[in-house]
Amino acid sequence: MTDLATLRTAWLDRVADAADPAALEEVRLAALGKKGEVALMMRELGRMTPEERQTRGAELNRLKDEIDAALRARRLALEDAALDARLKGEWLDVTLPARPRPRGTIHxxxxxxxxxxxxxxxxxxxxxxxxxxxxxxxxxxxxxxxxxxxxxxxxxxxxxxxxxxxxxxxxxxxxxxxxxxxxxxxxxxxxxxxxxxxxxxxxxxxxxxxxxxxxxxxxxxxxxxxxxxxxxxxxxxxxxxxxxxxxxxxxxxxxxxxxxxxxxxxxxxxxxxxxxxxxxxxxxxxxxxxxxxxxxxxxxxxxxxxxxxxxxxxxxxxxxxxxxxxxxxxxxxxxxxxxxxxxxxxxxxxxxxxxxxxxx
The missing domain is CATH 3.30.930.10 (Bira Bifunctional Protein; Domain 2)
Structure with a gap:
């Protein structure tokens, strides 16, 4: 039976190493998608005894929640980093005069x-x-x-x-x-x-x-x-x-x-x-x-x-x-x-x- 502690460490490291939203999505699918590793492990619960299923199911749900929380945190971090880079690249001097706009006159x-x-x-x-x-x-x-x-x-x-x-x-x-x-x-x-x-x-x-x-x-x-x-x-x-x-x-x-x-x-x-x-x-x-x-x-x-x-x-x-x-x-x-x-x-x-x- 797979060691869940080792599996948890491996997936959390892969989430932390995702360099952009596309890579992070690949990690999510590999871990929590319909054909992901955690999803496949959940299917094995049906071949276990009720006592084993109760213990193993709780552990897999905790693993799934931890990976999902790590994915959300990493996604926010990547979005913040992208926004910060955009702001630095689109820097604007707000003290410059505004563009002249045509004004009407009173007759x-x-x-x-x-x-x-x-x-x-x-x-x-x-x-x-x-x-x-x-x-x-x-x-x-x-x-x-x-x-x-x-x-x-x-x-x-x-x-x-x-x-x-x-x-x-x-x-x-x-x-x-x-x-x-x-x-x-x-x-x-x-x-x-x-x-x-x-x-x-x-x-x-x-x-x-x-x-x-x-x-x-x-x-x-x-x-x-x-x-x-x-x-x-x-x-x-x-x-x-x-x-x-x-x-x-x-x-x-x-x-x-x-x-x-x-x-x-x-x-x-x-x-x-x-x-x-x-x-x-x-x-x-x-x-x-x-x-x-x-x-x-x-x-x-x-x-x-x-x-x-x-x-x-x-x-x-x-x-x-x-x-x-x-x-x-x-x-x-x-x-x-x-x-x-x-x-x-x-x-x-x-x-x-x-x-x-x-x-x-």
């Missing part, structure tokens, strides 16, 4: 919208929003725009189609953000201070006009609000937005259906050297329209004009972005040219401060 319209919002928020204005597809009443009637006004003609406004037999006035793509002012008055009442930024649509296309553009309008309602408050608000905004110490505004009498009196606002500037400078020079540049809110507009918003009055103003976000950042053509804003976006776009760290301008 000038988004950047300027955030700047405008931050400046007016510092003056107590909240942001109001409304739908881009508006009813005829909100876009025109509530704003005291008469039926014969050019803005209500198809050559100026995008009208939505109505089903055949539907005689209601068609909805429109809003031509300004003024309908948001009506909705804000109806919802919040007076007193009120809001700005209304957003997309607007008009049938126009050239170097300084596009069919879709961005506008921000402001509305302030109180019991004693006057044109003087309007003038101060616009001066403070221009000073903060254009980042200059002093600005000079010129109010020219004009006409808008929704304000009375109405005024176009020009800002003093200088174009010498082909560069725009705000607050100095002998030239004037129109930047926005404004005025005192018409009583009929207050009534449409549910505000009593005998108790309340207010001012309103509106300007193109795209246009003031062009002025501040020297962008020559409005159409480029919407062409998705990556070269243009990389040149005029802003990094994520260019956060507008409440004084206007950028903090990095």
């Amino acid at each position: 000038p319209v988004s950047q300027v919208t955030e700047e405008v919002t931050a400046i007016f928020a510092d003056m107590g204005f909240s942001v109001a929003e409304g739908p881009q597809v508006e009813s005829d009443w909100f876009n025109f009637d509530a704003l005291n725009i008469p039926p014969e006004h050019p803005a209500r003609q198809e050559h100026d406004t995008f009208f939505m189609a109505r089903a055949e037999g539907d005689d209601r006035p068609p909805h429109v793509l809003r031509t300004h953000t003024s309908p948001v002012q009506i909705r804000a008055m109806q919802e919040l009442g007076a007193p009120l201070r809001v700005i209304c930024p957003g997309r607007v649509y008009r049938m126009d296309m050239d170097q300084t006009h596009t069919p879709m553009f961005h506008q921000v309008e402001g509305l302030a309602i109180g019991r004693d609000i006057s044109m003087a408050n309007l003038k101060w608000t616009l001066e403070e905004f221009c000073r903060a937005f254009f980042e200059v110490e002093e600005v000079e505004l010129r109010f020219r009498a004009s006409h808008f259906p929704f304000t009375e009196p109405s005024a176009e606002v020009d800002i003093r500037c200088d174009w010498s050297g082909g560069q725009l400078k705000i607050g100095v020079g002998e030239s004037w540049l129109e930047i926005l329209g404004s005025g005192m809110v018409h009583p009929k507009v207050l009534e449409a918003g549910g505000v009593d004009p005998s108790q309340w009055q207010g001012f309103a103003f509106g300007m193109g976000i795209d246009r003031i972005a062009m002025l501040k950042y020297g962008i020559p053509d409005l159409r480029a804003f919407f062409e998705s040219d990556l070269r243009w976006l990389r040149h005029y776009g802003f990094a994520a760290g260019d956060v507008p401060s409440i004084e206007g301008g950028l903090s990095r």
